[in-house]
Structure formats: structure tokens, C-alpha cells
Amino acid sequence: MMADFGEILRAIGDFGLFQKLLLAGLSFPTMLLPMHFYSVVFTHTGFSYRCNTDWILKISPNLTTEEQLNLTLPRDQAGSFKRCEMFTPVDWDIDSIREHEINQTTHCLDGWVYDTSVYTSSIVSDFDLVCDKANFVVVAQTTFMASILLGSFIFGPLAESFGRKRGVQISIVLMAVFTVGTALSPNFYVYQAALFIVGVSYGGYRINGILLATEWIGLAQRTYPSALCRIFAGIGQCVLAGIAYFFREWRTVQLIIASPLALVIIYIWLVPESARWLLDRGKTEEAEKVILMVAAVNRRKIPDNILEKVVDNKKGDRGTIRDLFTSPLLRKYLFTVMFSWFSVILGYHCISLNVGEFGMDIFLTQLIFGLTEIPTQMLGVWLMETLGRKLSAVLSMMLGGFFSLLILAVPQDNAIAITGFATTGRLSMGLAGTVFNVYVQELFPTSIRQTANGLGIMAIRVAGLLSPIINTLAVYHRAIPILIYSSLCIASAALCFLLPETRSEELPDSTEDLEIKKNPRRAMNGGKNKTSQPNGDTHLSYQRFT
Incomplete structure (x- = not known):
């Protein structure tokens, strides 16, 4: 009688110590992933801002802030100061400005002044994403989402060709390097390019991390990887809220988010490949080593030549x-x-x-x-x-x-x-x-x-x-x-x-x-019943072993 991979998995332990360690190791990065996603909310947060009108202080340095704004900024219909317009600078003395007032307006000539009472800085203030560039924030968010989609497209076929493990490892390395790149970006375009790669790696890890964990876990526990991923994501959101609260400078936050990835880069090379994928690719020797290792970690005894009992190693x-x-x-x-x-x-x-x-x-x-x-x-x-x-x-x-x-x-x-x-x-x-x-x-x-x-x-x-x-x-x-x-x-x-x-x-x-x-x-009309495969993501057949 034939046996599928699910039976072998149950023999070596379908949710033993190995699966728990694997799930923990792959879940920890999922705690970091939401930090990259939700940091978009914090680093892209806007400020209250206005045109820089310090030109008038050269004429009268003793003006209060209120006087300065009243003399240099026009108001909208609601009575608030306009954020993207200012009165055109003049070379009058201060008494003439007060008496005649300035009626001609222009766009902000000397940049903007930002309210830093909540955030010391964000990409909005560092790259001046206001007024005619205000939509750049939405562009950054949309591009980040698009890059996650692209990451799924790239790393899906990559995992089929080079393995789930390689997809996970490459994603983590790219994410670590380019998260640091976002923090060091000298301008918005470099930041956008670095954020794009972060998004690609984000999408790549999400699709391969859960898949790698699921292919090692048995039928009864197949809801665990998805749910545990979301639980760790929730923890990541809580940690991010604390980081963003205590560190109000966006570049510092990006570096803090990147730092735990250094630990992940160290141990991610120890994560084994999916035995299902190895067998599907005909790499039986590698699959045998991994399966025997899993059995040893789970303290399960199985025949050493278990994979020699493969009677059909062709792809279905x-x-x-x-x-x-x-x-x-x-x-x-x-x-x-x-x-x-x-x-x-x-x-x-x-x-x-x-x-x-x-x-x-x-x-x-x-x-x-x-x-x-x-x-x-x-x-x-x-x-x-x-x-x-x-x-x-x-x-x-x-x-x-x-x-x-x-x-x-x-x-x-x-x-x-x-x-x-x-x-x-x-x-x-x-x-x-x-x-x-x-x-x-x-x-x-x-x-x-x-x-x-x-x-x-x-x-x-x-x-x-x-x-x-x-x-x-x-x-x-x-x-x-x-x-x-x-x-x-x-x-x-x-x-x-x-x-x-x-x-x-x-x-x-x-x-x-x-x-x-x-x-x-x-x-009853010619349909063929095939033996169900409880865990089967494989087309390989195995002889029953004892």
C-alpha cells in the first residue's frame, strides 16, 4: 500500500519540537514586517506648516511671531493662515508695511516652517512634501503597496525554482539592507527607491515564510501559521507604537526597525528547506537528510532508508x-x-x-x-x-x-x-x-x-x-x-x-x-476515486513503512 508525504510527516512528528522552533523562527520576522508597513503611517505623517517669512525679521528683528504672521501671510475664508502662499517681500520699512499693508501674494519663496511639537522630523519635513508636492506622500504609500504586490510575483516563482528557504533568506537580507537605506536617503527619490525594495522583500517574505512553515506542519495544526503570523504582527504594531512615541525622528525609527533584522540574518541560514519541495524536485538525498534531522529533533525513530522506499519519484x-x-x-x-x-x-x-x-x-x-x-x-x-x-x-x-x-x-x-x-x-x-x-x-x-x-x-x-x-x-x-x-x-x-x-x-x-x-x-459514471492525501502537496508515492 502506498503512503503520501503526510504519513511520513506524521511518522517523524507533524507538530513536534522542530515545527515549534521553525514556527517561532519564521514568526519573529512577521513581528518586524508590520513595523515596515505601519512605519509608513508615522514617517509619512504631515506637519502643520507655513511659508518661511523670516525676511521681515531683517527689517524688524523684534517682531513677535503673531505680528510676523499677520504682516506676511494671507488668510483663507475661514480666517486661517494660508499654508502655501505668502505676501511678496518688499523693501519698505516696518512702519510703511504696517500702514499700507502688502496685498500682492506669491508662493513660498524661502521654504517652509514646520510645527515640531509632535514629531521632530518626518519625510514630509525633510523632503518638503507639501503644497505642490503634497501628493508625493500618497505616491509613496501607493508605490510601497505596489512593490509588495511585485514581491509576491517575483518571489513566488523564485521559491518554485530555488526553494522556499532561498526565497525567505533573500527577502530578509534585502529588507535589512534597504531599510537602512531609507534612513540614509538624501532625497525623496532615493528614499522611494529604497522603500520600493523594502516592499518587494516584504511581499517575498510573507508569501514564502508562511508557505515554508505550513509545508512542515500537519493537518490538525494547519490554522496555526496564518493565525500566529497575525498575532506576531499585532505584537509588532504595539512595539512600533512605543518606538514611534519615544523616538520622534523618522530616520532613527527606521534604523531601530532595521536592527532586529541583523539577528534574523544570522539564524535564517539555519532554517531547513521544505522536504516537500526537495522531493518534488527529485533531490531525495537532501530530503532524506532533512527528514532524518527533523525526526531526531522530534525524538522519533524511523528507518534510516525511508526515502529509498520511494517507488515513483516522477512529478505527477x-x-x-x-x-x-x-x-x-x-x-x-x-x-x-x-x-x-x-x-x-x-x-x-x-x-x-x-x-x-x-x-x-x-x-x-x-x-x-x-x-x-x-x-x-x-x-x-x-x-x-x-x-x-x-x-x-x-x-x-x-x-x-x-x-x-x-x-x-x-x-x-x-x-x-x-x-x-x-x-x-x-x-x-x-x-x-x-x-x-x-x-x-x-x-x-x-x-x-x-x-x-x-x-x-x-x-x-x-x-x-x-x-x-x-x-x-x-x-x-x-x-x-x-x-x-x-x-x-x-x-x-x-x-x-x-x-x-x-x-x-x-x-x-x-x-x-x-x-x-x-x-x-x-x-458511478466513470469518475475515478483517488486516494486522498491529507497533507499532500506532493505527487510522489511512498511505500508504507513501519
């Missing part, structure tokens, strides 16, 4: 992206997952990037976001095992959309209520994202599972790319972004009723298996 017939669109069942699953994943991540990022607009202290709000993420993900694991994947997804998306809409039901100056509703909505959307991380692995057959997962990741990266743009629609009305992402969440929740429940179900091995399961009559 692999599915292609075409299969996802030619099968009506898979097509329905794919579009439902992509649309739902897109909707919840769009809302999650829109709320996260808008943290400074809720009216409460930005540091406190960020801390609340991080602290509440931890118990929510623990609750999510329990919900997925108790209520199932389908109901957990529907409920979390409905709650996410509902609480986001409640933001519009309270006065704009009620910061506590707005922050409470935004936090609850964001957490619900984050929980839905965790459910889909697991759901996408269980809905699709082994032959095209990674392809479906890649398309799902593409959807969420596009959502991240669009989130800064959606937030800018608030200039027309504050309700527009909220209505967009909350309504999409609620629509996605309804759409998820099309999906089946997959809790405690064996992973489908092929499209034919999935369709036979959906329609048992096929089995």
Missing part, C-alpha cells in the same frame, strides 16, 4: 491556471475567494492607513490596534475549529462592514466612538483575512493549490495598492471611502454562502476528486 500531472477557469466549480471558488479577500484587505488597509484621522492620539490608537489583534487571532482559531471556515468568514466580514458603517453614525468629533468602531471593524476584517489564508489551502486541489493561492495574494496586494487612493476620496466627503470598503465587505459575506465548508475535510488531490465529491453521481 500538474494542474495549470487554465484549470481554474475551465472548471465551473473551481471558477466559482476562485472568484469568490479573490473578491472576498480583496474586499476585507481593502477595508483593513484603508482603516490602518487612516489611523491619524480618528481624532485620538496616533500612538495610542496604534497601540490599541496591536493589542486587540492578539486575542482576536486566538479567537479566530477557535471559531474556525468550532463554527467552521464558512460561517467564520461570513460573520467576520459582516461585522467588519457593519462596524465600519457605524463610524458614519457618530459625530466626527467623537474620537473615542470612532476609534472603537474603526478598531472593531478592522479586527473583524483581519480575522476574515486569516480565515481566507486557511480557506484557500482547503478549497483547491493539490495540483493547482499554489496557483490559486498566488491569485488570491494578487487580489489582496491590489487591495493594498488601491487603499491609499480610496482614502484620498475623503477630500470630497469623509463617507466615501467608508461606504466603499464596508459595502464590499457585506457583499462578500453574502457571496461566501456559495463556498462549501472545509473544516476537518481531507485536502482534495485533484480537480476530478473535488468534482466527484461535489457530485457523487460522477463516481
Whole structure:
């Protein structure tokens, strides 16, 4: 009788000491990843600013700040000083300026003066991203999101060709080097280029880190990598809030964020390659060494020649992206997952990037976001095992959309209520994202599972790319972004009723298996039942061992 990789994994321990150490080692960088993402919120934070009008102090050095501003800055209709205009400098004496006043205006001629009461500096003040360059902040956020998407595209195929471990290692090294590069950037364009590489490496690590952990973990614990990733992300948000609070200079914050990556670079070279990938590539000797090492760490005894019992080391017939669109069942699953994943991540990022607009202290709000993420993900694991994947997804998306809409039901100056509703909505959307991380692995057959997962990741990266743009629609009305992402969440929740429940179900091995399961009559009309592979992401067959 044949045995799949899942049986071998259970023999060597599918969640022993090795898997726990691996999960801890790969989860620690996921604590650092949100720091890079959420540091965008802090380093891109704007200042209260005005034109530099010190020219008048050369005429009358004893002017108070109030007198200086009244004489040199025009006011808008609301009575506030205009931030991007000033009165044209003149060579009159101070008495003439007071008597006749200056009526002609111009743009800021000598730069800007920034309010440093909250931040000592940010990229806004260092690179003067104000007035005609104010949109550069949105460009930076959007480019960062686009680079994460590109990282998923680059490091996905890279992991298939060179291994999951190489994808993880290269991502970490690039992230460390170019995070330091952002801190040392002399201008906005160098900063943007360095941030772009950070985003690429961010996307590369996220896709490969979870994949590498999942391929070593058994069926019963397959919800752990995704949930633990989000828990460590919550811890990272809390740590970032503290760093940003105590260090108000953005370059210092970037260097502090980069420093723990030096530790990761040291131990990441000790992380073993996925045995599934090694066997799939025909590297049986390397796979044997890794499997025996895992068995030793887990204190499990297995035959030394276990891999010699491979009776068919040829790659099976692999599915292609075409299969996802030619099968009506898979097509329905794919579009439902992509649309739902897109909707919840769009809302999650829109709320996260808008943290400074809720009216409460930005540091406190960020801390609340991080602290509440931890118990929510623990609750999510329990919900997925108790209520199932389908109901957990529907409920979390409905709650996410509902609480986001409640933001519009309270006065704009009620910061506590707005922050409470935004936090609850964001957490619900984050929980839905965790459910889909697991759901996408269980809905699709082994032959095209990674392809479906890649398309799902593409959807969420596009959502991240669009989130800064959606937030800018608030200039027309504050309700527009909220209505967009909350309504999409609620629509996605309804759409998820099309999906089946997959809790405690064996992973489908092929499209034919999935369709036979959906329609048992096929089995009576020539359909072939194949042996299910509980953990199978491999097309290799093994003899049963004792």
C-alpha cells in the first residue's frame, strides 16, 4: 500500500519540537514586517506648516511671531493662515508695511516652517512634501503597496525554482539592507527607491515564510501559521507604537526597525528547506537528510532508508491556471475567494492607513490596534475549529462592514466612538483575512493549490495598492471611502454562502476528486476515486513503512 508525504510527516512528528522552533523562527520576522508597513503611517505623517517669512525679521528683528504672521501671510475664508502662499517681500520699512499693508501674494519663496511639537522630523519635513508636492506622500504609500504586490510575483516563482528557504533568506537580507537605506536617503527619490525594495522583500517574505512553515506542519495544526503570523504582527504594531512615541525622528525609527533584522540574518541560514519541495524536485538525498534531522529533533525513530522506499519519484500531472477557469466549480471558488479577500484587505488597509484621522492620539490608537489583534487571532482559531471556515468568514466580514458603517453614525468629533468602531471593524476584517489564508489551502486541489493561492495574494496586494487612493476620496466627503470598503465587505459575506465548508475535510488531490465529491453521481459514471492525501502537496508515492 502506498503512503503520501503526510504519513511520513506524521511518522517523524507533524507538530513536534522542530515545527515549534521553525514556527517561532519564521514568526519573529512577521513581528518586524508590520513595523515596515505601519512605519509608513508615522514617517509619512504631515506637519502643520507655513511659508518661511523670516525676511521681515531683517527689517524688524523684534517682531513677535503673531505680528510676523499677520504682516506676511494671507488668510483663507475661514480666517486661517494660508499654508502655501505668502505676501511678496518688499523693501519698505516696518512702519510703511504696517500702514499700507502688502496685498500682492506669491508662493513660498524661502521654504517652509514646520510645527515640531509632535514629531521632530518626518519625510514630509525633510523632503518638503507639501503644497505642490503634497501628493508625493500618497505616491509613496501607493508605490510601497505596489512593490509588495511585485514581491509576491517575483518571489513566488523564485521559491518554485530555488526553494522556499532561498526565497525567505533573500527577502530578509534585502529588507535589512534597504531599510537602512531609507534612513540614509538624501532625497525623496532615493528614499522611494529604497522603500520600493523594502516592499518587494516584504511581499517575498510573507508569501514564502508562511508557505515554508505550513509545508512542515500537519493537518490538525494547519490554522496555526496564518493565525500566529497575525498575532506576531499585532505584537509588532504595539512595539512600533512605543518606538514611534519615544523616538520622534523618522530616520532613527527606521534604523531601530532595521536592527532586529541583523539577528534574523544570522539564524535564517539555519532554517531547513521544505522536504516537500526537495522531493518534488527529485533531490531525495537532501530530503532524506532533512527528514532524518527533523525526526531526531522530534525524538522519533524511523528507518534510516525511508526515502529509498520511494517507488515513483516522477512529478505527477500538474494542474495549470487554465484549470481554474475551465472548471465551473473551481471558477466559482476562485472568484469568490479573490473578491472576498480583496474586499476585507481593502477595508483593513484603508482603516490602518487612516489611523491619524480618528481624532485620538496616533500612538495610542496604534497601540490599541496591536493589542486587540492578539486575542482576536486566538479567537479566530477557535471559531474556525468550532463554527467552521464558512460561517467564520461570513460573520467576520459582516461585522467588519457593519462596524465600519457605524463610524458614519457618530459625530466626527467623537474620537473615542470612532476609534472603537474603526478598531472593531478592522479586527473583524483581519480575522476574515486569516480565515481566507486557511480557506484557500482547503478549497483547491493539490495540483493547482499554489496557483490559486498566488491569485488570491494578487487580489489582496491590489487591495493594498488601491487603499491609499480610496482614502484620498475623503477630500470630497469623509463617507466615501467608508461606504466603499464596508459595502464590499457585506457583499462578500453574502457571496461566501456559495463556498462549501472545509473544516476537518481531507485536502482534495485533484480537480476530478473535488468534482466527484461535489457530485457523487460522477463516481458511478466513470469518475475515478483517488486516494486522498491529507497533507499532500506532493505527487510522489511512498511505500508504507513501519
